[in-house]
Amino acid sequence: MPSRFKHKVPKYKVTRSDACINCGMCAKSCPYGVHERIEGHNKMRPPIDYKCIGYECRKNDEFYCVYKCPRKALSLSLNPMYETLGDCRWTSDMIIATWIMAETGYPPERTDIGYQTGNSDGGFDKLRLKFPVNPLKVERDEISTELRLNRRNDGRSNVVISTPMYGGGMSFGSVSLSTMLSKARNATIWNTFTCTGEGGYPEMLYPYDDHVITQVATGLFGVREETIQRVRIVEFKYAQGAKPGLGGHLLGEKNTESVARMREAVKGTSLFSPFPFHSVYSIEDHKKHIDWIKQMNPKALVSVKVSTPNDVDMVAVGSYYAGAHIIHIDGGYGGTGAAPDIAKKNIAMPIEYAIPKVHNFLKEEGARDAVTLIASGGIRTAHDLVKAICLGADGAVVGTAEMVALECVRCGNCESGRGCARGIASTDSELADLFDDEWATQRIVNLYHAWNYQLVEILQKFGMKSVSELVGRTDLLEHVDYS
Amino acid sequence: MPKKYHIDIKATPLNRDFVSKFKIARGENCINCGKCTKVCIYEAHKRGAKDPRKIDDPHMALCKNCFRCIQECPRGALVKSLDPDFLALGGSYWKPDMLLSIWKQAEDGKVPVSGAGYRGPFTGPGFDGMWTDMSEIVRPTRDGIHGREYISTAVDLGRKLNHLNFADTGSLASNIHQTVDLPIPIIFDIPACKLSNNIMTSFVMSAVAAGTFAIMPANDISADIKQYISNIIPLVSPDKITAHQSLISGARLVAIEYATALLNDFGSVKDSIKKISQAVTIVRIPAMTGIEDAVTKLARSGAEVIHIVADYRGMEAPGLRQRFLKDVVRAVHLRLIEERIRDEITIIVSGGIAMAEHVPKAIICGADLIAVDIPLLVALGALLYEQPEMTITLPDWLEKLPAATVVQRIVNLMGAWHSQLLEVMGAMGIREVRRLRGETGRAIFFDEIDKDTFGKLFQQRETASI
Numbered sequence: 027m028p029s030r031f032k033h034k035v036p037k038y039k040v041t042r043s044d045a046c047i048n049c050g051m052c053a054k055s056c057p058y059g060v061h062e063r064i065e066g067h068n069k070m071r072p073p074i075d076y077k078c079i080g081y082e083c084r085k086n087d088e089f090y091c092v093y094k095c096p097r098k099a100l101s102l103s104l105n106p107m108y109e110t111l112g113d114c115r116w117t118s119d120m121i122i123a124t125w126i127m128a129e130t131g132y133p134p135e136r137t138d139i140g141y142q143t144g145n146s147d148g149g150f151d152k153l154r155l156k157f158p159v160n161p162l163k164v165e166r167d168e169i170s171t172e173l174r175l176n177r178r179n180d181g182r183s184n185v186v187i188s189t190p191m192y193g194g195g196m197s198f199g200s201v202s203l204s205t206m207l208s209k210a211r212n213a214t215i216w217n218t219f220t221c222t223g224e225g226g227y228p229e230m231l232y233p234y235d236d237h238v239i240t241q242v243a244t245g246l247f248g249v250r251e252e253t254i255q256r257v258r259i260v261e262f263k264y265a266q267g268a269k270p271g272l273g274g275h276l277l278g279e280k281n282t283e284s285v286a287r288m289r290e291a292v293k294g295t296s297l298f299s300p301f302p303f304h305s306v307y308s309i310e311d312h313k314k315h316i317d318w319i320k321q322m323n324p325k326a327l328v329s330v331k332v333s334t335p336n337d338v339d340m341v342a343v344g345s346y347y348a349g350a351h352i353i354h355i356d357g358g359y360g361g362t363g364a365a366p367d368i369a370k371k372n373i374a375m376p377i378e379y380a381i382p383k384v385h386n387f388l389k390e391e392g393a394r395d396a397v398t399l400i401a402s403g404g405i406r407t408a409h410d411l412v413k414a415i416c417l418g419a420d421g422a423v424v425g426t427a428e429m430v431a432l433e434c435v436r437c438g439n440c441e442s443g444r445g446c447a448r449g450i451a452s453t454d455s456e457l458a459d460l461f462d463d464e465w466a467t468q469r470i471v472n473l474y475h476a477w478n479y480q481l482v483e484i485l486q487k488f489g490m491k492s493v494s495e496l497v498g499r500t501d502l503l504e505h506v507d508y509s
Numbered sequence: 510m511p512k513k514y515h516i517d518i519k520a521t522p523l524n525r526d527f528v529s530k531f532k533i534a535r536g537e538n539c540i541n542c543g544k545c546t547k548v549c550i551y552e553a554h555k556r557g558a559k560d561p562r563k564i565d566d567p568h569m570a571l572c573k574n575c576f577r578c579i580q581e582c583p584r585g586a587l588v589k590s591l592d593p594d595f596l597a598l599g600g601s602y603w604k605p606d607m608l609l610s611i612w613k614q615a616e617d618g619k620v621p622v623s624g625a626g627y628r629g630p631f632t633g634p635g636f637d638g639m640w641t642d643m644s645e646i647v648r649p650t651r652d653g654i655h656g657r658e659y660i661s662t663a664v665d666l667g668r669k670l671n672h673l674n675f676a677d678t679g680s681l682a683s684n685i686h687q688t689v690d691l692p693i694p695i696i697f698d699i700p701a702c703k704l705s706n707n708i709m710t711s712f713v714m715s716a717v718a719a720g721t722f723a724i725m726p727a728n729d730i731s732a733d734i735k736q737y738i739s740n741i742i743p744l745v746s747p748d749k750i751t752a753h754q755s756l757i758s759g760a761r762l763v764a765i766e767y768a769t770a771l772l773n774d775f776g777s778v779k780d781s782i783k784k785i786s787q788a789v790t791i792v793r794i795p796a797m798t799g800i801e802d803a804v805t806k807l808a809r810s811g812a813e814v815i816h817i818v819a820d821y822r823g824m825e826a827p828g829l830r831q832r833f834l835k836d837v838v839r840a841v842h843l844r845l846i847e848e849r850i851r852d853e854i855t856i857i858v859s860g861g862i863a864m865a866e867h868v869p870k871a872i873i874c875g876a877d878l879i880a881v882d883i884p885l886l887v888a889l890g891a892l893l894y895e896q897p898e899m900t901i902t903l904p905d906w907l908e909k910l911p912a913a914t915v916v917q918r919i920v921n922l923m924g925a926w927h928s929q930l931l932e933v934m935g936a937m938g939i940r941e942v943r944r945l946r947g948e949t950g951r952a953i954f955f956d957e958i959d960k961d962t963f964g965k966l967f968q969q970r971e972t973a974s975i
Binding site: 301 | 531549550551573574575576577579580581582583585588589590591610620621622623624625626627628629630631632640641642643644864865866870929932933935936937938953955958959962963964966967968
């Protein structure tokens with residue numbers, strides 16, 4: 027599923043100087059199609075930068091055009107445009123690699139695009155997988171990536187997802203209907219889930235009920251008996267990693283007519299959800315909350331989404347005792363559609379520390395096997411997913427990665443004015459039309475495929491038959507600073 | 510009910526371009542088709558006003574880096590790069606993005622809100638090495654954005670008693686010291702570069718507007734500025750007290766330059782000031798090795814307020830080691846607690862305060878309030894360069910700005926910082942900034958948590974395999 031835009035963002039820049047004599051040697055040698063010479067024309071076409079594999083090509087004496095050019099008219103450099111794309115968490119390589127995965131369904135074949143780690147100099151980026159020298163021999167088709175979500179065996183739905191990840195909550199209003207639909211359709215195809223986010227349950231999602239999680243957040247937008255009853259999982263959002271201690275943010279201009287109608291609010295007003303749930307001030311209140319949902323929907327599983335303060339482990343245990351099936355911890359470096367910059371980095375801990383804390387505390391309580399621990403907040407790649415599982419999670423929720431699959435460039439302007447200029451995080455009628463549902467669905471399906479492919483490959487290298495064997499295996503990780 | 514503290518922000522664009530992060534160049538193969546003007550929702554591309562056949566250079570202050578024009582131009586004629594002027598700003602501590610953010614806050618006075626998650630490094634030296642903590646469990650104290658009017662950011666400067674004595678009749682026998690109340694835990698430090706008399710006057714007026722104080726060397730307080738003395742903290746050296754008598758008599762706070770001799774004669778210096786006025790005294794001391802001892806001695810000699818000054822990157826003077834401000838403050842705060850004297854004195858810190866988040870973080874580490882300098886100048890358009898040596902250049906149009914504009918820019922910045930302090934305190938469930946002081950139990954330090962989590966996981970195995 028190729029890009030909907032005319033041009034790609036090139037990593038390299040191939041420059042042709044005036045010394046060029048149009049001999050066409052470069053066009054003959056380059057197998058990647060960077061150089062074109064049209065018969066009858068006396069000038070070479072400008073180099074097609076994005077096709078160039080860059081410095082890796084130096085190994086190829088046969089065709090490295092820079093060496094082969096008889097006039098030494100060609101030179102190679104990093105394209106200055108590339109540096110404007112990424113940042114240290116989502117590097118340009120990671121964004122481009124995700125686009126390639128969304129296009130092809132497989133990780134990039136080019137070796138010059140580093141997609142396994144970012145550049146944040148900490149957390150997942152300092153962890154590495156330690157593969158055994160002689161793993162058990164396992165065939166790809168013997169490997170299961172299933173994750174059972176109900177481990178309480180309490181007679182409620184025995185939900186099993188086919189890949190250990192699902193889509194994060196993004197509200198209608200923060201993102202477009204197309205975006206929500208494509209997430210839901212992907213979830214249906216992959217037998218996993220997506221979450222409605224705080225803004226209500228759009229009618230267009232009804233065909234996908236079995237793969238949608240209704241989110242009950244502090245704004246309580248669109249929370250009605252019927253939206254609780256139509257789904258298999260209900261998620262309580264107590265807090266969010268990108269802005270712990272604060273409720274949802276939807277700035278005025280994004281509160282369009284249809285959004286206001288869904289949320290039963292006034293069009294054009296900024297909506298800041300309260301924090302916390304003013305009906306929950308104790309663990310007993312929390313249990314009452316969970317009981318309320320369980321009463322309304324006798325089959326549904328309950329997921330509790332919290333951020334990662336120091337006491338996240340106690341919250342997890344408390345949630346278990348209150349009857350939750352899934353504990354979903356959202357770390358400090360998670361994505362968002364709108365959050366105060368000061369909150370994004372300065373409140374609560376990164377997910378990498380929270381996962382082992384909660385995993386170990388639940389184990390000590392003897393509760394670990396009865397709950398499913400889901401981690402989110404900066405799970406950017408299949409490698410982050412695997413590391414999160416090794417640290418102790420059962421699976422992960424992804425947010426930003428799905429947006430990048432839809433060609434998000436991480437410009438960070440989701441929140442204001444008409445929202446996303448690229449049509450992903452906007453309900454503006456003109457912008458929301460920038461892509462069609464078919465295209466969007468396929469892009470996310472491809473992303474999930476690429477990640478699942480990498481997950482299976484990694485499990486094979488570990489000689490494991492199931493992703494559940496990976497949970498808590500910190501012995502399979504090493505850290506760049508401690509060795 | 511006492512009047513609630515509120516900073517009046519007002520959008521004050523200067524219609525001058527600060528630096529922009531990106532540069533978009535239009536190649537010669539542009540055919541002026543106008544596609545870019547159609548796809549850019551921020552209207553950065555426009556047809557030439559004078560010659561509509563040509564497309565103007567893009568207005569980079571409006572560009573939000575969405576890549577649409579780049580990707581949709583039929584000729585691929587647009588090329589984006591990082592603006593070298595932007596990259597040249599700042600250095601290892603003051604990052605260009607910080608300066609841009611200060612400029613924007615000075616313009617609109619609002620809490621910066623954006624989409625996408627945090628894009629910076631995992632941790633770092635300085636204040637980046639700590640996170641504040643929010644507790645899921647301590648719920649009833651959290652009021653979030655709706656309860657911000659219940660949060661107090663007031664602090665009081667001066668000496669406090671650690672207990673009260675009452676006479677047998679029940680009347681108060683203790684002598685309560687004079688304190689000065691501030692509605693916000695931020696004061697303005699001496700500007701990092703020389704300002705003209707006009708601008709300095711406006712600078713002081715903005716301190717008045719924000720309800721706080723500006724520190725100024727006594728010699729620099731000209732006649733026009735003197736009228737604002739009740740919001741100025743004159744800085745004097747211990748031997749020049751009588752010379753500045755008239756300033757001191759009008760001031761509410763007076764700062765004294767530190768000299769080692771002061772450790773022994775602080776008492777008499779303080780007396781000479783108290784003879785002239787009721788002003789609360791501040792000892793201004795550079796951050797250095799052994800500062801914990803100096804501060805303790807001063808506190809025992811009756812010091813009321815102590816202002817610890819680090820360099821512009823927040824570093825103490827080089828010595829046995831060179832600590833960052835947050836570690837200096839923690840050390841001083843903890844020592845004073847050991848000495849059972851912490852609550853009796855007020856600590857101000859400055860040096861390296863560059864972002865709104867530094868205010869709560871410095872207070873969590875143990876300061877009562879902070880003093881800010883460089884950001885106030887950046888609000889007025891100053892550019893800072895760290896290499897080859899620290900330079901601050903003021904824009905040439907600064908002199909022509911009306912005083913009200915200068916004042917509003919600084920007030921906007923303080924309004925934005927104040928709002929962000931409220932956001933963080935609201936999220937943490939702390940209603941009084943006084944309670945935030947030294948609350949390291951409600952903070953997460955990278956060194957500690959990394960050692961506790963990864964250190965334990967990865968080093969344990971090391972010993973096991975021996």
